[in-house]
Amino acid sequence: MNDFNKKPYRLVRRPGEQGPRPLPSDQGKVEKLATGKNSCTTQNTQKLKPAKNTLTVGTWNVQTLWTVGKLELLRNEMKRFRYHIIGISEVRWTGKGETPNGDFIWSGEESSHMRGVGFLLSTQAKKALIGYNPISSRIISGRFDVPPFKISVIHVYAPTSSSSEEDIEAFYNDIEQALAKTDKKDVLILAGDWNAKIGNDNTDWKSVMGKYGYGDRNERGERLLEFATVHDLYVCNTKFQHKPNRKWTWASPDGIHKNMIDLILIQRRWKTSVTNCRTIQSADISSDHSIVLCNINLKLKKPHNKPLKCCRVDVNQLRDEKIKQSYSAALMKQMKDIEPTCSLEEHAKKNRTGNQNYNRGNYTCKNNNKKRWISEEALKLADEKCRLKQLKNVSLEYTQQYKGLCRKFKRSTRQDKEH
Structure with missing residues (x-):
């Protein structure tokens, strides 16, 4: 047989994932039938732009913030990522409260430096915060304004595997009470270190988890899935197909044993709003846990009113006798100028305005910018x-x-x- 009559070999794709499939010759025809438009060529194709209205919620077990410089390290590390609300486990701070600049709130034990949970907030999330509830050293909740909704984020730190069943039941009872206090109209998000392995088999749990889990399931994982079923929650970590190192959240010191125990759950009716959820292994804070970040198609409210710039007067200047007498005379003159017939509110307003104007004109203000102490x-x-x-x-x-x-x-x- 002549080579001229031989049929050319046809290249076919091997089974498995071999990259994108070549476009068929009638691609334009199919595109026109489906959309009424001709398909574009690759020369006119543009890159997809990420959605701007994306809320990023995360969870991270840092093992401890009760070490000099650990909070500063956390802030510095999170500058590398886009985030809004990060739940922190094992804070190990005593009491409850918030930092002076309001970017970190926490709830811990009364006296012992154990357990503890908190939230690290971005500037935008800090302004959108409606309020927070430090429930216990294992549970803290926060409510945020996300027009046209409100979202309630509950961060937890579950008892470890060495804890008794009574501790586990008490922990879930506390979560039940926290859920009962949330507004039913709010978008509900639960995140934290659950110390539970849910595995990758979703045969009987398709309503609460996807098919992209990690590892095997244990009894604590079974208990968590039952809890998620009762409250109609969905595990975001299992929704997307990622490489194994983007799934597991904890690794043993030798790096042999790895588990996915830091999980983010959202109401099942909102699971379609979740665009990605993965572990970030590059973030480091000297912990055996890795941070988990979840992107949701929601947008935090931006405050319309600009914050007032408050001038803090340096009162040490009043130690000067001349300045002290001048200030006293100005106050007496100001009091005489106010009409006695005005109301109490008008009197207080005029007095406050007069003090502010006099202070700005005669005294210097303190510099509120604090220098970063870490080198x-x-x-x-x-x-x-x-x-x-x-x-x-x-x-x-x-x-x-x-x-x-x-x-x-x-x-x-x-x-x-x-x-």
Whole structure:
């Protein structure tokens, strides 16, 4: 047979994932029948732009913030990521409250530095915060304005595997009480370290989890799935297909055992609004847990009123006798100028306005900008420590280097705080 009469070989795709399938010759015809428009060529194709109205919620077990410089390290590490609300487990701070700038709120034990939960808030989330409820050292809730909705975020830190069944039941009872206090119209999100393995088999649990889980299921995982079924919740970690290192959230010190126990749950009717949920292994805070970030198609409210710039007068200037007499005379003159027939509210308003005008014109204001106490050297050590985290399980040498950098960072931050 002549080579001329031979049929050319036809290239076919091997089974499995081999990249995008080639376009058929009648692609334009199919596109026109489906949409009424001709298909575009690759020359006119543009990159998809990410949605702007995206709320990013996360959870991270940091093991402890009761170490000098640990909160500063957390803030510095989160600058690398886009986030709004990050639930923090094992804060280990006593009491409850918020930091002076309002970006971190927490709930802990009364006296012992154990357990503890909190929220790290972005600037936008801080302004959208309606209120928060420090329920216990294991549960904290916050409510945020997301027009046209409100969202309630509950962050938890579940008892470990060594805890008794009574502790587990008490923990879930506390969550039940927290859920009972939330508004039924709110978008509900539960996140945290559940210390439960739900596995990757969703045969009997398709309503509460997807098919992209990780590992095997244990009894605590079964209990969590039952809880999610009762409250119509969905585990966002299992919705999307990711590589294994974007699924597991905890690893043993030797890097052999890995589990997915830090989970984010949302009401099932809102699961279609979840656009991505994955673990970020590159973030480092000297913890055996990794941060989980979840993107949701919601937008936090932006306040329309601009914050007032408050001038804090340096009262130490009143120690000068001349300034003191001048200030006293100005107050007496101001009191005489106010009409005695005006109401109490008008009297207080005029008095306050007069004081502010006089203070701005005669005294200097304090500088409210506080200098960052942590040094650049400590931040460089943190960046180097973050780089070595990805290599610490490759060899014993990298493991020793990583541990050495952790010790250097602690010493450096302690020295910065003392000076």
